[in-house]
Amino acid sequence: MENLWKYLTGILVIFITWTVLSFLISSQLILPDPLMVLKTLISELQKSEVLEALVITLSKIGVVLATTVTFGVLIGFFIGLNDVVYDILRPGILVIQAVPIITWLALVMFIWGIGWLGPVIVSILSLLPHTILSTAIGIRTTDKRLIEMAKVYRVPRSKVIRNIYLGSIVPQLLSALQVIIGNVWKVVVVAEYMCGDKGIGVLIAWARQSVAVEKVYAYTAIIILIGLIVENILNHFVRKLLKNWELV
Template sequence: MKKSLHSLTGIALLIVIWTIIDFIINKGIIVPDPIETIGVLITNLFSKEILIAILQTTWKVLLALWLSILVGWCFGLIIGQSASLYLVARPFLMTIQAVPVVSWLSFVIFFWGFGWKGPVFIAFLSLLPVSIFTTLSGLRNLDQRLIEMARVYRVPRSRVLKDIYLGSLFPFMISILEVSIGQAWKVILVAEYLCGDSGLGAKILDARMAINTTQVWALSIIAILLGVISEYLIRFELEKVAFKWTIG
């Protein structure tokens, strides 16, 4: 109850600050009226065109997120078995992490042109190093005594993988999601804006080209809300899975 009250207070404070800035600047082309923007936002939520754009962006975010986690886990588990492999792979991962999004944008436009592949590919590459490094951190925190005990008692490899490796890495997976979900939304939206042909990012571009600032702000708020809601839902589902895993 207190958390909800604090959140509502924070939202109300943001609207008050927004209203004050709008009053001071008094230029709707820069900062639109809050009430008008909220009205446009509500209208968008009942627009078939915008709802389709939301779904298009959402599936790209989820695809990039799960691909980065799956590939990150697999590579992390392989690299984590050998210090030499880690030393070989680290420069490549650091390079991928250091490359700016705009460079990947140039590459995908030349390679694929405009479409859904570019945003997913860019988001995947942006999230992959985080996923791999977090998996490696989880491996370093494994209790080696448990692994040794499993060897002594000849515990099946499937049980060792499920109960020791994956069980120990599960909290790190939640950590990856918490760090990556917001980043995934931002990268996908930017990529849609610059090299996409569908989704919320493309709709924001259309609104900007039409000099419709109110629509730009309304769509941006929708994107923020989707990021927050998706993070909460994913975390909630993972906690349920973790609970079933523990009692199972």
């Protein structure tokens, strides 16, 4: 309950700060007041095309998260088990990680054009390397003495993977998940803005073209609210997961 009050207090501080800045700037084209944005938000959520765009954006985010976590953990796990493979593949993964999003956007637009697939591919390419490396580092930092002890006592391979390897990568993996959850919304929406045909990012692009600044803020608020909800759900899931490894 105490954490809830702190959370609500933080939101209130943001609201007051926003109101004061909007009053000082005195330009609805730069920073509309929060009440106007709230009214626009409620109005837009009653439109079927906005709800459809939201569902499309959420579907992309779901695909990106599922793909990034699944393949990132699997690839990182096997890379981390073999020093030679890790040393060979790590430079390439770092190069992919360092490529700017705008470059991926340009390449995707050349290959696939405007559509649903482009933002998904760009987002996966932007987020997957971090998950792979985080998992691989977790595997490589596993206590070798525990593995040797497991061999001596002939512990089943399944228990070694679950209790030793997975237990070792949990901190790195959870850290990677926090980064992914914090960035996937921004990456997907930016990609939609540049090469999407439907979605919240496309609505933001249309709002910009019509100079509807309050709509830009309203659509952004939708993504922020959903992001906060998902982050809180993830934190709840993380705490339950950590208890399985007796980390909390």
